[in-house]
Amino acid sequence: MKNSHSNCDVDFAIRIGGEGGEGVISAGELFAQVAARTAYHVFTYITYPAEIKGGFSMIQIRIKDGKIYSMGSLVDYLITFNQQAYNRTIKELKPGGTLIYDPDEVEIKNDINAECYPIKLTKLVTEVTGSKLGKNVVALGVLGYLFGVEFGILEKLIIDRYGAKGEDIIKNNINALKAGYASGRAINWKPKIELIADPDAKEHYMLISGNEAVALGAIAAGCRFVAGYPITPATPIFESLTDLMPKVGGRAIQLEDEIASLSACIGASFAGEKAITPTSGPGLQLMGEQLNLASMLELPLVIVDVQRGGPSTGLPTKTEQSDLKFAIYGTSGEAPRVILAPSSVEDCFYQTIRAFNIAERLQMPVIVLSDQSIGYRKATVRIPDFTKIVEVDSSIPTDEILIPSPERIEIARRIEMDPTKLNGYKRFLDTADGVSPITTPGLSGGQYLSGGLEHDETGKASYLPNVHLLMMTKRFKKLETLSKAFEKNPPEYEGSEDAKIGVIGWGSTEGAIREARLLAEQRGILFRHLHPKVLSPLPERQVRHFLAGLKQVIMIEENYTGQFAHFIKAKFGIKPIEIHKSEGVPITPEEIFTGIEKVARIVDEAHIARL
Amino acid sequence: MKRTLQDYKSIIEPVWCPGCGDYGVLTSLQRALLNLDIAPENIVTVSGIGCSGRLSHFLNTYSLHGTHGRAVPTALGAKAANPNLTVFAVGGDGDGLGIGGGHISHAARKNVDITYLLIDNQIYGLTKGQTSPTSPIGVKTKTSPHGVFEDTLAAIPIFLAYDVSFVARANGVDTKSLTEILMEAISHKGMSIVYILSPCRTFPLLDAKGLKAILQPLPDDHPRDIKMVAMERAYSDRPIYTGVFYQVQKPTLEDRLQSVVKKVCDKTNGGKKYTIDKVLNSFT
Numbered sequence: 056m057k058n059s060h061s062n063c064d065v066d067f068a069i070r071i072g073g074e075g076g077e078g079v080i081s082a083g084e085l086f087a088q089v090a091a092r093t094a095y096h097v098f099t100y101i102t103y104p105a106e107i108k109g110g111f112s113m114i115q116i117r118i119k120d121g122k123i124y125s126m127g128s129l130v131d132y133l134i135t136f137n138q139q140a141y142n143r144t145i146k147e148l149k150p151g152g153t154l155i156y157d158p159d160e161v162e163i164k165n166d167i168n169a170e171c172y173p174i175k176l177t178k179l180v181t182e183v184t185g186s187k188l189g190k191n192v193v194a195l196g197v198l199g200y201l202f203g204v205e206f207g208i209l210e211k212l213i214i215d216r217y218g219a220k221g222e223d224i225i226k227n228n229i230n231a232l233k234a235g236y237a238s239g240r241a242i243n244w245k246p247k248i249e250l251i252a253d254p255d256a257k258e259h260y261m262l263i264s265g266n267e268a269v270a271l272g273a274i275a276a277g278c279r280f281v282a283g284y285p286i287t288p289a290t291p292i293f294e295s296l297t298d299l300m301p302k303v304g305g306r307a308i309q310l311e312d313e314i315a316s317l318s319a320c321i322g323a324s325f326a327g328e329k330a331i332t333p334t335s336g337p338g339l340q341l342m343g344e345q346l347n348l349a350s351m352l353e354l355p356l357v358i359v360d361v362q363r364g365g366p367s368t369g370l371p372t373k374t375e376q377s378d379l380k381f382a383i384y385g386t387s388g389e390a391p392r393v394i395l396a397p398s399s400v401e402d403c404f405y406q407t408i409r410a411f412n413i414a415e416r417l418q419m420p421v422i423v424l425s426d427q428s429i430g431y432r433k434a435t436v437r438i439p440d441f442t443k444i445v446e447v448d449s450s451i452p453t454d455e456i457l458i459p460s461p462e463r464i465e466i467a468r469r470i471e472m473d474p475t476k477l478n479g480y481k482r483f484l485d486t487a488d489g490v491s492p493i494t495t496p497g498l499s500g501g502q503y504l505s506g507g508l509e510h511d512e513t514g515k516a517s518y519l520p521n522v523h524l525l526m527m528t529k530r531f532k533k534l535e536t537l538s539k540a541f542e543k544n545p546p547e548y549e550g551s552e553d554a555k556i557g558v559i560g561w562g563s564t565e566g567a568i569r570e571a572r573l574l575a576e577q578r579g580i581l582f583r584h585l586h587p588k589v590l591s592p593l594p595e596r597q598v599r600h601f602l603a604g605l606k607q608v609i610m611i612e613e614n615y616t617g618q619f620a621h622f623i624k625a626k627f628g629i630k631p632i633e634i635h636k637s638e639g640v641p642i643t644p645e646e647i648f649t650g651i652e653k654v655a656r657i658v659d660e661a662h663i664a665r666l
Numbered sequence: 667m668k669r670t671l672q673d674y675k676s677i678i679e680p681v682w683c684p685g686c687g688d689y690g691v692l693t694s695l696q697r698a699l700l701n702l703d704i705a706p707e708n709i710v711t712v713s714g715i716g717c718s719g720r721l722s723h724f725l726n727t728y729s730l731h732g733t734h735g736r737a738v739p740t741a742l743g744a745k746a747a748n749p750n751l752t753v754f755a756v757g758g759d760g761d762g763l764g765i766g767g768g769h770i771s772h773a774a775r776k777n778v779d780i781t782y783l784l785i786d787n788q789i790y791g792l793t794k795g796q797t798s799p800t801s802p803i804g805v806k807t808k809t810s811p812h813g814v815f816e817d818t819l820a821a822i823p824i825f826l827a828y829d830v831s832f833v834a835r836a837n838g839v840d841t842k843s844l845t846e847i848l849m850e851a852i853s854h855k856g857m858s859i860v861y862i863l864s865p866c867r868t869f870p871l872l873d874a875k876g877l878k879a880i881l882q883p884l885p886d887d888h889p890r891d892i893k894m895v896a897m898e899r900a901y902s903d904r905p906i907y908t909g910v911f912y913q914v915q916k917p918t919l920e921d922r923l924q925s926v927v928k929k930v931c932d933k934t935n936g937g938k939k940y941t942i943d944k945v946l947n948s949f950t
Contacts (some may be wrong), residue, residue: 261950274945280747299948301927302940306746308919311772315739318732322743325730326710326751330743344733352730438950441942496728496744496751499707504676504723506731515678516723516731 065095065120065248067131070147071194072140076108078191079136083114084433085212086198090118091262091435092208094253099433100126102640105287105371111139118250123434124399124566128645132201133169134194135161136176155197157190174238183230192228196235203249206236261438265403265429265563268436269333269359270295272407275444277466278329278357279305282319284312284338287371288427289361292333313338317345317358324354325505327495329411329468331357336365336378339422343386346420350390350530352505353483353491355414355421355469359407362426364639373639374428376562377614382422383591383622389527391534393421394591398565400429401436406588408459412467416453417533418490424590426613428641429563437461453488454540469493477501481512485525489532534592541594548601550583551576555606555659556651557583559631561590561619563641564611570644571651580655582609590619598627607658609634609651613642673706674699676726683791687838687864688717691785692724694841695754698848704752712741714757714766717792718785718864721756735766742778742919749779749920752852759786763799763819770859774828777856778919781848784859785838786821787866795869805871822900825859826893826912832858833896833912837881839865843908850910856918863906884909 069086073079080101091097098117104110117127129149134156135141141161148154150168158173174197176190192213199209213228263271269292273281281300283293293309300307306323310316313334320330334342339360349356362378364370382394393413397406403425410421444464447456449471457465472480472492482503484491491512494501504514509526511517548557550572560568565586572584585601587593602608608631610620615637623629634650636642674696682688699709709727713719715734722729728751732740741755762770762784773780789807790796796809799819806813825833832854836844844862851858863877882905889895896911917925931937935944 257950261946263949267949271946271949275942280743282743299940299945301923301930302935303942303945304927304939306923308742308746308776308923310739311768314736315742315769315772318736318739319743319746321732322710322712322730322740322745323747324743325728325740326744326747328747330747345736348733438946441946444942494728496710496748497707499705502706502726502728504678504729504731506722506729507733508731 065118067119067248068115068117068127068129069132069134069198070113070115070130070144071134071136072111072113072144073136073191074108074139075104075106075110075112077112077136078189079112080114081216082191082195083116085195085216087116087433088212088262089199089204089208090116090250091260092252092256093250094256095120095250096123096435097262097433098123098126098435100428100641101431103372111143113140113144124569125644126432126641128643134198136190136194137161155194172242179234179238180231183234184227186227189228189231192231193235193238196232196237197239199232200236200239201244201246203246203251208252209236259438260435262433262435263400264291264431264433265397265400265425266291266361266431267295268400268403269407269423269425270299272404273331273357273411274299274303275404275439275441275464275466276329276408276411277446277468278331278411279303280320280323280328280330281305281307281332282310282316282323282330283332283334284310284316286313286335286338288363288430289333289335289338289359291430292359292361296331296333313341314345317342317349317356320356321345321349321352321354324349324356325352325496329355329415331359333359333361335361335363336381337368339378339381340385346392347386347388347390348507349420350386350392351507353418353530355411355418357407357410357414357421357423359423359425361430362424370639372427374426374563374641375614375637375639376424376426376564376612377618378424379590379614379618380621382424391530392419393417393534393537393589394424395421395588396424396562396590397429398562398586398588400432400434402588403429404436404439405459408464408466412456412459412465413537415469416456416467416490417537418469418493419533424562426563439464453536454543458544471495472501474498474501482514483510483512483526483529485512485529488536489529490536538592538594541589541592542596544594544597546597546600547587548583548585551581552583554581554583555604556581556654557585557601557605557608558611558651559585559608559619559623560611561587564613567642567644568611568647571647574644574648575651575655580652580659582651591622593626595626598623602627602629607632607654609654611642611647611650613637669700669703671696671700674726676724676729678723680724681720682717683868685867686717687787687862687866688721688785690838690841690844691718691783691862691864692721694844694848695721695783696725697841697845698852701845701849702852704852708750709752709754710741710744711754711756712737712744713755714761715792716758716761716790717787717866718756718758718783719761721783735761735764736769737761738766738769738773738780738782741780741782742773742776745778745780746919746923753780755780755782757784759784759788759798759800760790763821767799770825770830771828774825774830774857776919776922777831777916779856780858781851781854782857782859783862784821785862785864787864788871789866789869791866791869802871807869820901821861822911823897825861826897826900830859830912831856831914831916832910833861834859834910835861835863835906835908837877837908838862839877843883847910854913856916880904880906881908883907884911
């Protein structure tokens with residue numbers, strides 16, 4: 056199969072659509088696991104309703120023989136369980152694609168340009184199990200046959216997945232799987248692409264979600280304390296960590312709300328532990344007062360905000376990049392903190408580790424801004440080599456700590472006070488970089504007072520004008536320290552130096568923008584793409600370097616008001632064209648390309664002329 | 667070298683009004699710590715906002731003066747992270763029964779081994795006299811200029827209902843018995859609340875003399891492990907009982923966390939902790 060995006064031989068997408076509660080997503084994820092065990096890469100995209108049962112639910116699985124940056128646009132294979140799923144997704148089936156549908160549930164139009172296969176999913180499952188439950192497993196069987204997957208592999212997946220639920224459940228599911236597989240055989244399909252297991256895949260790649268990658272990153276970073284409160288779509292991070300923490304000797308505690316969760320993290324950090332709390336926008340908002348306190352106490356901790364559509368309860372299960380301003384500025388007064396935005400599933404792992412390093416070395420809260428689309432997305436990522444984790448000594452300066460990457464993972468801890476030099480110890484000593492060595496409870500002579508009231512270098516409350524100025528300056532100096540350290544990092548942009556157009560995005564849109572760039576280059580339009588991982592403080596010189604020579608900047612965000620654009624406009628005095636998508640679903644490479652093409656026609660005639 | 671009371675005092679002088687009940691609480695706590703010979707470096711004191719919140723400033727411990735109402739979950743985090751520490755939460759009636767009241771039940775469910783000093787002066791004293799959850803009905807305050815119209819919160823029955831594993835009431839002016847109760851509370855394995863009546867001299871609702879007249883120690887034969895007896899005596903307003911109402915032994919948060927670690931590691935890894943590689947395997 057040739058694909059339209061690049062020169063790869065294999066690149067196709069499958070979508071399964073149905074009703075919430077029908078197991079659409081679990082069937083899709085099982086199939087994605089099969090695909091991930093081959094030599095191909097896998098990337099899933101999920102949309103599900105906020106209700107327990109009912110509502111439209113779907114999973115899209117893209118499979119490619121190379122790295123995948125986005126969910127793609129149109130799909131090659133579509134399986135629809137019901138009319139609603141059909142109506143909502145049929146327009147996204149590629150012309151000439153394959154449609155599998157349940158003819159008892161779905162009425163299709165006669166004139167669609169697709170190979171259509173009616174398979175009575177509901178009837179088949181009712182015949183073998185006596186229940187309507189399990190048509191997702193029938194669909195898995197159909198897909199398995201369609202892609203030449205050995206039946207035994209599918210059977211093992213079912214046993215692994217439902218093993219704990221008892222023999223009857225397994226038996227029913229295997230019967231449903233057989234029925235699906237047989238119905239595929241009856242059609243006499245010849246697999247266009249065979250998904251053949253590749254032993255190398257298991258050794259080098261794993262299929263995980265962004266949320267799981269955050270949890271794994273926290274463990275790798277040496278975090279052994281999580282306190283949290285369930286909130287969609289961050290809950291899977293908390294679920295993973297409550298499972299993993301006891302296994303590695305750490306502590307996982309569910310608290311009564313987000314305020315208590317961050318309070319407990321502050322307590323744990325004060326006692327010397329690396330602490331994390333996962334949340335989403337409404338939870339971050341509740342945490343405001345304690346976020347402020349952590350900044351004032353100068354304690355390291357990591358908050359992960361898996362953003363969802365807002366405001367208020369908003370769109371709990373949909374994606375949006377709309378907590379940026381709150382993350383940077385929210386809270387009373389001016390309390391420095393650092394904002395990181397991972398840009399892919401794999402990056403969730405490395406940015407979480409980086410967040411701990413920054414929090415520990417700078418003694419301040421770090422907020423990791425993920426979002427629903429990246430949190431629930433599953434992708435094949437290279438298995439990190441944990442033997443490469445190196446704990447860096449406190450003598451290594453902060454700006455020499457490497458950004459965690461597959462090549463090397465450095466883990467840092469807070470700079471502790473030398474126990475032999477405690478005479479005259481000042482917890483909040485003003486230093487050149489703003490960071491004051493800290494003591495941890497248990498160390499004799501290291502006792503100190505720390506509080507949310509403005510305080511002098513010893514920690515004693517003080518409202519004197521000069522003290523307030525000194526301490527504000529000291530706390531903000533840490534951001535400058537960090538900003539300087541970031542300037543040393545390699546530039547975070549890609550694309551042609553000749554481009555007249557620059558595109559700035561952040562977070563989960565990186566893959567879609569990158570695909571749009573490749574698409575644009577094929578058509579002769581050049582642009583440079585900046586995608587900072589650290590949103591605040593920004594490495595200003597790097598951004599200026601990126602901006603140099605550009606005629607027009609385009610900013611792409613998944614929110615209504617252009618939050619990062621506000622920030623960039625104020626800092627750099629530029630007037631970008633802003634593309635906002637605020638529909639709860641991720642922006643696609645085609646949407647981005649269309650926007651950029653329009654701009655190119657105005658500002659980049661030289662390149663457009665070659666079209 | 668033997669420790670003295672001085673070892674528990676910070677270099678900061680208390681700033682409460684003359685005659686404030688909180689002086690008695692501070693002294694009693696320092697004495698209790700000295701009597702139990704707990705090293706200051708192994709103590710964490712987390713306090714909330716209000717006059718009582720200042721208590722952490724005057725102790726030579728690892729002291730964290732946090733936000734309004736969050737002393738208990740903050741203390742919980744410190745204790746959970748390092749169970750070897752002796753951890754206090756300190757706050758007033760506004761902190762613990764108003765803004766932060768919701769946290770107590772959940773700390774009690776976990777039975778975290780901290781000692782919570784809830785110091786009640788029936789008024790928001792630091793901000794100069796507004797109504798608190800325990801201001802008596804009918805009295806005039808700055809925010810109840812025509813008299814308080816809500817009922818007064820009964821703290822001890824609430825703590826009993828939450829099954830806090832150690833519940834005591836004390837007279838903050840009577841430092842001798844407060845010291846003794848604090849020593850018991852600190853020694854108790856699990857969450858202990860010492861609810862301390864501490865008269866405010868500047869906005870006097872509880873006056874020390876009147877208080878003395880209506881306070882009475884629980885009978886010597888008070889059974890600490892029978893909740894219904896404790897409950898009945900907790901509701902008594904003439905006399906108002908002081909002493910330990912209730913004490914039971916149950917697993918602490920640390921016990922519970924350790925049992926999870928043991929259960930999961932025994933069941934899935936031959937009793938050993940997972941290596942990082944093994945964690946990774948659960949994803950691949």
